[in-house]
Amino acid sequence: xxxxxxxxxxxxxxxxxxxxxxxxxxxxxxxxxxxxxxxxxxxxxxxxxxxxxxxxxxxxxxxxxxxxxxxxxxxxxxxxxxxxxxxxxxxxxxxxxxxxxxxxxxxxxxxxxxxxxxxxxxxxxxxxxxxxxxxxxxxxxxxxxxxxxxxxxxxxxxxxxxxxxxxxxxxxxxxxxxx
Amino acid sequence: xxxxxxxxxxxxxxxxxxxxxxxxxxxxxxxxxxxxxxxxxxxxxxxxxxxxxxxxxxxxxxxxxxxxxxxxxxxxxxxxxxxxxxxxxxxxxxxxxxxxxxxxxxxxxxxxxxxxxxxxxxxxxxxxxxxxxxxxxxxxxxxxxxxxxxxxxxxxxxxxxxxxxxxxxxxxxxxxxx
Numbered sequence: 001x002x003x004x005x006x007x008x009x010x011x012x013x014x015x016x017x018x019x020x021x022x023x024x025x026x027x028x029x030x031x032x033x034x035x036x037x038x039x040x041x042x043x044x045x046x047x048x049x050x051x052x053x054x055x056x057x058x059x060x061x062x063x064x065x066x067x068x069x070x071x072x073x074x075x076x077x078x079x080x081x082x083x084x085x086x087x088x089x090x091x092x093x094x095x096x097x098x099x100x101x102x103x104x105x106x107x108x109x110x111x112x113x114x115x116x117x118x119x120x121x122x123x124x125x126x127x128x129x130x131x132x133x134x135x136x137x138x139x140x141x142x143x144x145x146x147x148x149x150x151x152x153x154x155x156x157x158x159x160x161x162x163x164x165x166x167x168x169x170x171x172x173x174x175x176x177x178x179x
Numbered sequence: 180x181x182x183x184x185x186x187x188x189x190x191x192x193x194x195x196x197x198x199x200x201x202x203x204x205x206x207x208x209x210x211x212x213x214x215x216x217x218x219x220x221x222x223x224x225x226x227x228x229x230x231x232x233x234x235x236x237x238x239x240x241x242x243x244x245x246x247x248x249x250x251x252x253x254x255x256x257x258x259x260x261x262x263x264x265x266x267x268x269x270x271x272x273x274x275x276x277x278x279x280x281x282x283x284x285x286x287x288x289x290x291x292x293x294x295x296x297x298x299x300x301x302x303x304x305x306x307x308x309x310x311x312x313x314x315x316x317x318x319x320x321x322x323x324x325x326x327x328x329x330x331x332x333x334x335x336x337x338x339x340x341x342x343x344x345x346x347x348x349x350x351x352x353x354x355x356x357x
Contacts, residue, residue, distance in 0.1 A: 019199065019245015028191060053187060060191045061198035064245075 014068035137164035203242035251316025254302035259324020265291030288329035292340035296347020
């Protein structure tokens, strides 16, 4: 974005925050490509479009709160970055859930010898990675896998699980390369 | 705009108006204690509730519209506080009287209106700025706020308060050479 567009956006956002509806269309035209580019750089195409739309709607919803003394572009990009982080977190949770479900499905299905070998190999590699973790992390992951209720608050437990999974991922990368 | 998806534009516009409405509602809610003060000071509940609702709706509309409407509403609220609170404070202080023949309350409405008028002339945007809209909005909002405190004393309370607002603001406006 060049300096002209930047100062134009600053003026337009100030007018929009003040309630000048005539600035709406131009703000849309200036912001939409910027948001699409940003989300496109940080997210896969399927998620980028949705994230850009959600960020755009959030910016317009909160435009009455915009303080014209602040940078309009920095404010808008801050909201977009927050949206990108939210999408990434959601994706990570979905992946963790599918990994857990996938592991359970494997046990219940009749596996071919090749699949059984692959599963045994994966389990051996996982055991190696788990072996490097502290006992507290192992206990947290065991509780998480078994769906046991932790004695700590749900938010605290979720944080512990996130940290333990993060360490497990790091350990896996150290011993077996990328996931 | 032609290249943008019309549905997304419509959603964005809807989000914008929704956000403005929420913001206006939150700011208007902060003014709810004003009619509540008049109510707590023994003014007639029915008139306070009606006048208070009209005042809050008008202010909420001005905050939602923004621009000149908001620029007029803020000084209007500040100026209207005087005729709103003067009779209520007097009533709460000691002078409990029958509302239908209480001369002192009418004088309080007139005095509150007069002071509010001076404040209005001092704070409100110049009458000729932006086609006069902010000034008219300020006068209306000040009148509505004052009505919360003075309508309880009948049409005469409202009339003297309005006259006080006009009498207080006109000389000051003339001094501002607008």
